[in-house]
Amino acid sequence: MERRDFFTFTGIVSAGMMLSACNSSNATDTSEQPKPEGPVTLYYEMRVPGPANAAVMTAINDLANEMSQKQGFYSLSFKQMVGESTMVKNYPNNLKGVLKSAYVDGFQAHKLPLFYTLFIRFDSYDSMLNSQAKEFFKNSVAPHLYAYRTNENGQPVKTPIALDYYEGVYITVAAGDRNNIYTSDEEIRNFLQNQSDEVGNDYITVENHVTIYDEDLQDFNTKVKALLTVAQQTYRPDINDSDYDPAYPNGKPGSPDNHYYRKAVTTEILQNAFKDGDQRAYIMHGVWESVWDHENSHIDVRFQKAAGPVGAHVVQGPVEPFYKTIKQV
Secondary structure, three states: OOOHHHHOOOOOOOEEEEOOOOOOOOOOOOOOOOOOOOOOOEEEEEOOOHHHHHHHHOOOOHHHHOOOOOOOOOEEEEEEEEEOOHHHHOOHHHHHOOOOOOOHHHHHHOOOOOOEEEEEEEEEEHHHHHOOHHHHHHHHHHOOOOEEEEEEOOEEEEEEEOOEEEEEEEEEEEEEEOOEOOOOOHHHHHHOOOOOOOOOOOOOOEEEEEEHHHHHHHHHHHHHHHHHHHHHHEEEEEOOOOOOOOOOOOOOOOOOOOOOOOOOOOOEEEEOOOOOOEEEEEEEEEEEEHHHHHHHHHEEEEEEEHHHHHOEEEEEEEOOOOEEEEEEE
C-alpha cells in the first residue's frame, strides 16, 4: 500500500459493513539504515470504528500515562482528523474551506470511521526503543482496530477484519513559532518540549503529507526550510499593507469572506528517519488559530512563490488534513 493511500480506504462496503479495510503494508526495512540522531517522533495514523472509540481512548490514556514515566519522554499528542485543506491543491478560491469538517461530517453521517494521529516525542531513538511504546501500541491499541458490521437488528458487530494502521519514526528538520525559526539540535529540543498544542485553546493542526525521492533529500531540506520560514513569518495585513492595524501585530483573523490570516502558531518539518525504497516521507506539521488562517495563507503569493520549488520535488501528495488535538501530555 502506498504511503498516502492510507486515507483512501474509507468507504462503506456492501452487506452492511460500517468500515472498509485494507491489506497491511510491508514494513520499511531499517536494518541497513543508520540510526537517527537527536530527538525523534514515533508517529501513528489509525482508523477507529465508532463502536471501538471508547476502548481506543482508554488505551491511549493508558499509553500516555505509561510513556510519561519513561526516561527521555518529551510529550504525547493525540489528534482527531476533522477535515481537509482545499487550498493546498490550488483549487479555486471559491472552494476555500469546503472540506474543513468533511471527516467529522462523514462520521456523523455513518459513512466514515474516526481518524486519528498520534505523536510521541522522545529525546532520542534509543529512548523511544527503551520505552516499549511500539509494543504498547501493538498490544493495547491495535487489538481494538477491527472493522464492524451491522447485524439484522441494526447493532454493530465486530468482524475478524483487522484494520491497518501507519507507524513511522520521524526526525525534526526545522521548526518555528511566532518568535523564531529553529534549526539547531538544541533549539529543536527546546521547541519539542515547549509546543503550543494545548487541548483547550481550540487551535487547528494541519499535516501536509508528501513523499520525495530520497536522492533529493538535501536539496529538498534546504528548500523546505525556506518555505517554513515564509509560512511561519508571513501574515496579512502586515506592516506593508494599507489596512495594517498595529492592534493586530500577527495579522487579522481569517474568515470565509476575506484573505486575512494570522501567523501560524507553530510550524515543523518532520522527515521520516528511514527511506522506503528510493523514497522518503515528510509531514509538514503546523498549528494555526483557525482553518481560515491556514487556507488564506495558501492564497498569499509570498507563500505560493516559496512553495513552488518545494512542490517540484513531490512524487506523492500533497494530502493536508485538519485535526483537533484531543489529548496532550
